[in-house]
Amino acid sequence: MIHSTCWAHILHLTAEELRMGMPEADRFISSMKAALTKAPARRNLLLQTLNENDRAAVLPPVPVLTRWTTWVAAADYYWNNFDAVSKFIAISASDSAAMARLKQMLDSHEMVQQLERLSKVYQGLNSSITYLQNDNVPASSVWLNIKACEELLKCCGIQSTKLEFYFYEKHPAVQFWNDVQFLDPRKAGESSQTSLPDALANFSEDQIPLEEIVKYKLLASASVFATDPFQFWSNYKFELPTLSALALTALTVPASSASVERSFSQLKRLLTSARTSFTNENLETHLKILYNRNSPKESDDSDADG
Numbered sequence: 001m002i003h004s005t006c007w008a009h010i011l012h013l014t015a016e017e018l019r020m021g022m023p024e025a026d027r028f029i030s031s032m033k034a035a036l037t038k039a040p041a042r043r044n045l046l047l048q049t050l051n052e053n054d055r056a057a058v059l060p061p062v063p064v065l066t067r068w069t070t071w072v073a074a075a076d077y078y079w080n081n082f083d084a085v086s087k088f089i090a091i092s093a094s095d096s097a098a099m100a101r102l103k104q105m106l107d108s109h110e111m112v113q114q115l116e117r118l119s120k121v122y123q124g125l126n127s128s129i130t131y132l133q134n135d136n137v138p139a140s141s142v143w144l145n146i147k148a149c150e151e152l153l154k155c156c157g158i159q160s161t162k163l164e165f166y167f168y169e170k171h172p173a174v175q176f177w178n179d180v181q182f183l184d185p186r187k188a189g190e191s192s193q194t195s196l197p198d199a200l201a202n203f204s205e206d207q208i209p210l211e212e213i214v215k216y217k218l219l220a221s222a223s224v225f226a227t228d229p230f231q232f233w234s235n236y237k238f239e240l241p242t243l244s245a246l247a248l249t250a251l252t253v254p255a256s257s258a259s260v261e262r263s264f265s266q267l268k269r270l271l272t273s274a275r276t277s278f279t280n281e282n283l284e285t286h287l288k289i290l291y292n293r294n295s296p297k298e299s300d301d302s303d304a305d306g
Contacts, residue, residue, distance in 0.1 A: 002203065004173040005166065007146060008132045008256035011125060014149070014160045015068035018118060021158075022075075025114035028105050029063055029074045032085075034098035036060070042099075046088045053084040069126055075118035082115065117156050124152040133258035138229050140184035142255040143177040175199045176253075183247040185232045188220035204246045212243040266290050 019026050036043050036059070047057045060078065063071040078085055089102045105111055128149050131137060146167060153160050167174060179197035181187050194217065196208050219239070223232055229251055237244040270290055271283060278286070 002173045002176055004253065005171050006257040007142060008129050008258055010163065010166050011129050011149060012068045014163045015072050015125060017160055017162050019068060019071050022114040022118065024108055024111035025075055025118060028111050029071060031098045031101045032060065033063060035096065035102060042092065042094060045092060049088040050081060050084045053087065055081050055084045069129060072118055072122045072125060075115050076122035079115040079119035117158060120156045121152055121158060125149060132255045135259050137255055138184065139251045139253045140181045140229060143181060176203065180250050183250055184229045185220035185223060186227060188217055200250060203250055206242050208243050208246065212240045216240055216243055
């Protein structure tokens, strides 16, 4: 067994770190949230201003502090609609404390720069979290996905100490996530290595014959199934019995605990105060029906942030 910290949660921690490191943007986003909450007249004015400036008349995402990427999503919204939002702030006749703060912040170049930098990393960060929460992600794609996030942050001039700490020091299974790429036939030709990487050798219950490894490298370079690692190993499970058993196990190691936490959320929705007489058997049956009826898109994919 291996102990693998949820990668989606680690990326949510990175989003939290972004918020703490950009106080001017945080102050602007918090003030906008305060200005629009329980203020239908201001919300209508914002929608009208957006429409007049040829922007989609959509209200900004509401940042939830326990789901850190929602805050980065709000920053992305305000940067992409900054001209219209600025006009909304300028023409508002409200004398609330939140609107007063917003009018003062419009001249802050640092705040604008922070919103721009956050917007540049939002799509990559959010898509990575969404990808890692998927139940069908090959383990061989996880390490490269996290590495791409790190490079994206660096290119935007942002250093995430939390992501680097987990990626290079704290994460107990980081070597496994690196070595498991060896079992992806799409990458088999990138390396001349003919021995099983250490993390996979420790993961395997059986000794992998050298001839299976050599044969795997040859088959992968010529296989029509090399675009899908699961299909590849299913098709060659008789020719490479020991190695395919290891591959099909290692490649299905989940990168996040999203599916487990999602089932907890489904259980909470199902077991309400009006259903306290459910037996364990009935509860289990209803939970299976509810969980399997919903597609991943219909489920609450935000539960992985802890």
